[in-house]
Amino acid sequence: MDFTIDEDVLKNESGSTDFGNVTFVVPGIHPYFYIGSNALTHTEEYTVAAGDARAQFFTLRSAKALAMTALDLLLCPELLQRVKQEFTEAKLREDRM
DSSP states (O other): OOOOOOHHHHHTOOOOOSHHHHTTTSOOOOOOOOOSOOOOTTSHHHHHHHTSHHHHHHHHHHHHHHHHHHHHHHHOHHHHHHHHHHHHHHHHHHHHO
């Protein structure tokens, strides 16, 4: 699958989660994806755009990519081990700073 990033859209994003707390303990991702609109998240315009059929296409495509990634991790123990190892090494580098 091919995905592109529109830097102009990303620089205007806002919002917060407690996900950062989780990723201090385990590796994780917080993906963003295009829904066919440049509307900012957490706005009424975005809510309307998210209900559009075009948004459903992008949402399903992104969901499939995430599911395929999860399957790769579940079915390839060596890949999961590599992710965990890279996470541990990154944490050690952070701790040294």
